[in-house]
Amino acid sequence: MLDERKLAVLRAVVEDYVSTNEPVGSKALAERHNLGVSPATVRNDMAVLEEQGYITQPHTSAGRVPTDKGYRLFVDRLSQIKPLSAAERRAIETFLAGAVDLDDVVTRTVRLLAQLTRQVAVVQYPSLTRSTVRHVELVPLAERRIMLVLITNTGRVEQRVVELPEVVGDDRIAHLRALLNASLDGCGLGRVPETVADLPDRLPEEDRPVAATILSVLLETLVDRHDEKVIFAGAANLAGDFSVGLREVLEALEEQVVLMRLLGEAGDHSALMVRIGSENPYSGLHGTSIVAAGYGSGDNELARLGVLGPTRMDYPVTMGAVRAVARYVGQILAGS
Amino acid sequence: MLDERKLAVLRAVVEDYVSTNEPVGSKALAERHNLGVSPATVRNDMAVLEEQGYITQPHTSAGRVPTDKGYRLFVDRLSQIKPLSAAERRAIETFLAGAVDLDDVVTRTVRLLAQLTRQVAVVQYPSLTRSTVRHVELVPLAERRIMLVLITNTGRVEQRVVELPEVVGDDRIAHLRALLNASLDGCGLGRVPETVADLPDRLPEEDRPVAATILSVLLETLVDRHDEKVIFAGAANLAGDFSVGLREVLEALEEQVVLMRLLGEAGDHSALMVRIGSENPYSGLHGTSIVAAGYGSGDNELARLGVLGPTRMDYPVTMGAVRAVARYVGQILAGS
DNA sequence: ACTTGGCACTCAGGAACATAGAGTGCCAGC
């Protein structure tokens, strides 16, 4: 149906259109890609490709432009991910290595990715639910007030002030803290609720109300999905590209929920996900594509990151950058 | 020099231009603002106002548009801050009251402000340097590794992992923790360095290297100006307004340093600061104005917030919103 | 059965030109 040459033509159309941002005609194409055939032949191939829905012409007498379907084929079968240059790799490494804490890692990552791809970068904070408890701390603040601090193995810290139902001495707090840590150390956050369920029963009668209060706040913290926070950077890279509905894209970027869905479900570890134009789950983003990947330390995917740009983007390069950054961030997180 | 009526004309020009986004002519103006004089008279006044630099015409046969100087006069002498409606106040209150922690307060505030003003909102995190230490926690993570957690009276939490020069038992850590808290409780963050300066001397010889390590990390945390983080929201509100250089504005918004300068120095408590067009310290923002105010709990200003929009903005309404939000955030912070 | 050159056709985008209307500046009269 689509022989070798037609695929080559499609590839050429995509590449030229991406680099020039102008509909590409048969003549220019035949010349620049020395396909060894005449423009007329290319025209015939283009007609077929158009009929099949891979390319289209903006108006009757213009060159061709890839459709979403065309980009899809290009990404799936016609292109190879382009690795970063050695210099770029070094730059990433040093830039990320300078981070002082988790917040800093995420901030640096998102900026780095935006700069590298010249597009909008999106990074999700390492998910709480997939990480494990490293330590729980109870800090007395006042007679009936303590601060609950939860530290995870990814370096993330969550804190909440807890109002206690009664005055509790430091020693009882200390006991509770020890108990909590004994049960929860290394526990996956998703398993925390079951793990602490029977904890009050193992306490003397008088400590139970206090424990219950603290536990309910602890569980609340986990449920709050504070973990699913997503940040972005590089919005300026969108300006000047009128092929995307700027306003709608900016609106989408400020909607956490939309962003989350954009980054997609966790896929195969370190597999790149590409969503092209109308494949996107949000109608405001039909002029844009998303390239995303999971990242994490070791084998478990902690969260996802990616970039968003016009459908007409350089997929091989973008995919290379996303993959590389995801890997490096994973390393950094594993190392710290 | 500028009699009452000329000022009225200027006011009318600003108001009309803000609401229509089109140069305003003498005729329309005379009608809509029943000034009691004829268009010809208005024209004369306009000529004077133009000569003085308060208004200008985009091209010879068009209406007039206020200059930055004109807006300045308008803000300073011709307008009154417009208070929010009762409904809006209630909405603010309930929306902010739902915040669970400091991070949430700031996030909600910035969104609220963006929505309220339909412009870009900018909020600075409560400054560390002006708040005080509520608690310092040292959490053992491994034999030679502890986590240092700093909690301030504004609910802010900073954490750092500290690599210790030697293995240190839990009891020694506990002792150090007690000592730290005894010295630092309630201490202004700015005064922390002096306060801990002599602390190692009060320890047994063998504890000093460890203490020194921990203290140096603690001081680093304070210096890192992590506190001066600024976030924004509502960038989508910029789209569609071509009077501002969109790209440049977006770039500015992602530069923490620029944002900080935009919000301005701490001024009189709760005084509104307005920077109009070319008054801005950053050339990319000459088409925009900033309305900012300090906020804090009680008397001390903790940080600043504001909005950024096209020079042609509704100053009275914007100023009202910024002032109101600043106050409410202050209350929330004081209350928690 | 493809490929190719030739050719007529289409149409977006730009240039040139005309038109309408909003707004101005100025002046003479009240």
Added chain:
DNA sequence: GCTGGCACTCTATGTTCCTGAGTGCCAAGT
């Protein structure tokens, strides 16, 4: 010092025309 009248200036808009890139199709060539 205000006002109506009037000539003037431009922008914005619409019309027309033209050019050129690009197409589709056909008939001839391999």
